[in-house]
Amino acid sequence: MRSFTFDASTGRVVFGAGAIDYLPSEVERLGASRALVLSTPQQARIASDLSMRLGERRVGIHPHAVMHVPIEVARTAIEEAGRLGADCVIAAGGGSTIGLAKAIALQSALPILAVPTTYAGSEMTPIYGLTEEGLKKTGRDARVLPKTVIYDPCLTLDLPLKMSITSGFNAIAHAAEALYADNANPISKLMAEEGIRALVRGLPGLREDPQDLNSRSHCLYGAWLCGAVLGMSNMALHHKLCHVLGGTWNLPRAEIHTVILPHVLAYNAAAVPDAMERIERAMGTPNAVSAIVALMQRLGTPMSLEELGMKRADLVRAALLVMELPYHNPRPVTYEGVLALVEDALMGRVDCS
Numbered sequence: 001m002r003s004f005t006f007d008a009s010t011g012r013v014v015f016g017a018g019a020i021d022y023l024p025s026e027v028e029r030l031g032a033s034r035a036l037v038l039s040t041p042q043q044a045r046i047a048s049d050l051s052m053r054l055g056e057r058r059v060g061i062h063p064h065a066v067m068h069v070p071i072e073v074a075r076t077a078i079e080e081a082g083r084l085g086a087d088c089v090i091a092a093g094g095g096s097t098i099g100l101a102k103a104i105a106l107q108s109a110l111p112i113l114a115v116p117t118t119y120a121g122s123e124m125t126p127i128y129g130l131t132e133e134g135l136k137k138t139g140r141d142a143r144v145l146p147k148t149v150i151y152d153p154c155l156t157l158d159l160p161l162k163m164s165i166t167s168g169f170n171a172i173a174h175a176a177e178a179l180y181a182d183n184a185n186p187i188s189k190l191m192a193e194e195g196i197r198a199l200v201r202g203l204p205g206l207r208e209d210p211q212d213l214n215s216r217s218h219c220l221y222g223a224w225l226c227g228a229v230l231g232m233s234n235m236a237l238h239h240k241l242c243h244v245l246g247g248t249w250n251l252p253r254a255e256i257h258t259v260i261l262p263h264v265l266a267y268n269a270a271a272v273p274d275a276m277e278r279i280e281r282a283m284g285t286p287n288a289v290s291a292i293v294a295l296m297q298r299l300g301t302p303m304s305l306e307e308l309g310m311k312r313a314d315l316v317r318a319a320l321l322v323m324e325l326p327y328h329n330p331r332p333v334t335y336e337g338v339l340a341l342v343e344d345a346l347m348g349r350v351d352c353s
Contacts, residue, residue, distance in 0.1 A: 004185035004186065005183075005185065006185050006187050006188070006232075007232060010124055010145070010228050010231065011124075011145055011146050011147045011148055011149060012026075012147065012148045012149070013148075013149050013151065013224065014026060014148065014149070014150045014151070015151040015220075015221070015224070016151070016152065016153075017152065017153055017154050017213060017217070018152065018154065019150050019151060019152040020050075020053070020115065020150055020152040020154070020155060022150065023050060023053050023054065023090075023113075023115070023150060024053060024054055024055065024057065026113060026148050026150060027054060027057050027088065027090070027113060028057070029148070030088055030111050030113065030147055030148065031087075032057065032087045032088035032111065033056075033057050033087060034057070034058075034059040034084070034085055034086050034087045034088070035051075035054055035057050035058055035059060035086065035087075035088050035089070035090050035113075036059055036060050036061075036062060036080070036081050036084055036086035036088070036089050036090070037050050037051045037054075037058065037060070037061045037062070037089075037090045037092060038061075038062050038063070038065055038077070038089055038090065038091050038092065038093075038097050038100055038101055038104075039061070039062075039063045039065060039091075039092045039093050039097050040063065040064075040065045040066065040093055040096055040097055041063050041064065043063070043092060043093045043097070043117065044061070044063035046092050046093070046115075046117065046155065046158075047061050047063050047092050048061060050090060050092050050115060054090075059084045059085065059086050060080070060084045060086070062077055062080050062081075064076065064077065064100075065077075065093065065096045065097040065099070065100040066096055067096050067246070067250065067252065067253055068096075068099075068129065068131040068136055068246050068247050068250065068253070069096070069099040069100055069102075069103055069128075069129055069130050069131060070130075070131050070132070071130050071131065071132040073100065074100060074103035074104075074130060077100055077103065077104055078103065078104050078107050078108065081104050081108060081110065082108070086110060087110065088110055088111045088112070088113060089101045089104050089105065089110055089111075089112050089113070090112075090113045090114075090115060091112060091113070091114045091115065091123070091146070092115045092117065093115075093116070093117050093118070094116065094117060094118030094120045094122070094167065094254075095118070095120035095121075095122040095170075095253055095254075096253075098112075098114055098116070098120070098122040098123050098146070099122060099128065099129060101114070101144075101146075102122075102128040102144035103128065103130060105143050105144045106128055106141055106143055106144050109143050111146075111147045112144070112145075112146040112147060113146060113147065113148045113149075113150070114146040114148070114149045114150070115149075115150050115152070115155065116149065116151060116155075116156075116220070116223070117155045117156055117158075117159060118156070118159060118163065118164075118167040118223075118254070119156075119164070119167040119168045119170065119171045119199070119219050119220065119222070119223035119226075120167055120170055120171065120223070120227070120253070120254065121170070121171050121174050121223050121224070121226050121227020121228075121230055122227065123146050123149045123227060124146075124149065124224060124227030124228040124230070124231050125145065125227055125228075125230050125231030126140050126141055126142050126143075126144055126145040126231055127139070127140055127144075127230070127231065127235075128140075128141065128144045129243065129247070131247045134247065134248050135247055135248060135321075136243045136244070136246060136247020136248070137247075138235075138243060145231070149224075151220050151221075151224060153213055153216040153217040153219075153220050154213065154216075156216050156219070156220060157210075157211055157213070157216065161206060161207070161210045162300070162301075163254065164203075164206050164210065164219070165203060165206065165207070165258075165299045165300070165301055166252075166254040166255050166257075166258045166301055166302070167223075167254045168199050168202070168203045168206075168219050168222070168223070169203075169254070169257060169258035169261060169296065169301060170253065170254040170257040170258065171195065171199055171219075171222060171223040171226040171227065172195075172196055172199050172200075172222075172226065172261065172292075173238055173242075173257040173258075173260070173261045174195075174226040174227060174229065174230035175191075175192035175193070175195045175196050175225070175226040175229055175230075176192070176196070176238070176261065176265060176275070176279060177230070177233070177235060177236050177238045177239060177264075178192045178226075178229035178230055178232075178233035179192050179193070179272070179274075179275035179278055179279070180236065180268060180271075180272040180274075180275040180330050181233035181234045181235070181236060181328075182234055182236075182328045182330075183232075183233060183234050184233060188229045188232055188233055189274075189278060191225045191228060191229045192225070192226065192229045192278070193278045193279075193281065193282045194222075194225055194282075195222045195223070195224075195225030195226035195228075195229065196222070196226070196278075196279060196282040196283065197222070197282040197283075198218050198219070198221050198222030198225065199218070199219055199222035199223070199226070200282060200283050200295065201218050201222075202215045202216070202217070202218030202219035202221075202222060203215075203219060203295070203299060204295075204298070204299065205218070206219065207298075207299050207300075234327070234328060235327050236268075236327050236328055236329045236330070237264055237267065237268070237322075237326075237327060237329040237331075237333055237338075238257075238260060238261065238264040239327065240322055240325075240326060240327045241256075241260050241264065241318075241322060241338075241341075241342070242256045242257050242260055244318055244321045244322050245260075245305070245310070245318060248317075248318070248321060249309070249310060249314060249318075251305075251308045251309060251310065252308065255301075255302050255308050256305075256308065258296065258301050258302060259301075259302055259303065259304060259305055259307075259308065259345055259348075260345055261292060262289050262292045262293050262296070262350045262352075263341050263344055263345045263350060264341070265279075265288060265289050265292060266289045266350055266351045266352070267331060267337065267341055268329065268330055268331050269288070269289060270331070271330040271331040272330050276288045279291075279292075283295075287352060289350065289351075289352045290352035293350050293352060303348035304345065304346060304347055304348030305342070305345045305346045306346050306347065306348070307348075310346055312343075312346060315339060315342050315343055315346060316339065318338075318342050319335055319338040319339040319342060320335070322338050323335050323338065
């Protein structure tokens with residue numbers, strides 16, 4: 001076995017049905033007494049519920065998180081946290097809300113307690129992203145990693161089925177890319193494979209019964225693992241593409257990851273046979289790319305960038321933006337290769353050979 005370094009930088013996890021009941025004691029454990037609850041406008045109800053649970057430890061609600069964390073939205077939230085004298089932030093929701101909490105933590109060093117209601121996995125990473133003037137910039141900083149994450153599958157029961165499915169594929173994409181990261185190691189690969197296996201087990205159950213708590217638990221467990229391996233792994237072409245498409249064209253995050261996933265896997269497949277083998281083992285299939293496509297079709301996900309609102313006229317700029325600051329990738333990234341990839345993704349054509 002080759003030498004490797006394993007750096008487990010995740011925070012405390014409280015997992016299980018009803019785990020949200022521990023919210024007040026977990027805030028107390030952080031030494032906090034003035035918690036600001038964050039959410040998107042659509043999830044203001046759950047933000048209000050969490051705030052009520054905190055009693056005297058609450059200081060306010062800020063239900064203004066949006067996709068891709070525009071810099072103006074981040075600045076407003078940072079100012080609000082300061083005005084209220086918050087000593088911690090509680091992020092209730094998915095990647096948008098957790099991303100906003102990270103923007104606050106980056107500037108103020110306030111601790112984050114995350115309560116995920118999707119399978120995005122952002123709560124397990126020190127990765128942050130901010131969008132300014134149509135460009136999304138990402139970075140890593142230990143200050144933005146949530147100190148505590150409460151995973152309660154009961155809180156995902158209201159997540160609409162379509163969002164649940166694409167959020168799950170978003171998580172699978174994290175793990176798939178972590179399998180061939182340039183700093184991958186035996187432990188991260190083990191976690192990534194198990195995360196994919198859990199999601200592939202849970203997502204079909206949601207399709208049959210969105211209220212099935214067992215399936216929700218499998219998906220949330222898988223999302224935890226997939227987010228954790230993303231947090232300890234360097235990103236590659238998949239995430240670079242998604243950051244460009246999301247930040248510049250404001251396409252929905254989970255749906256972008258879903259559509260792009262099989263295309264990047266096909267692009268890299270020949271260069272990463274071990275990663276493909278692990279995905280195939282997790283999914284019980286002889287071909288990772290075709291299995292992902294088949295599962296997407298079975299679960300009714302978007303299959304093309306065109307469905308998300310991308311235009312053919314935008315493809316050249318997208319390829320150029322990817323090439324400006326390309327991430328490491330196991331197969332060399334070229335302008336021609338990226339342009340061909342996004343052209344196929346626009347139309348939903350995938351080479352499964």
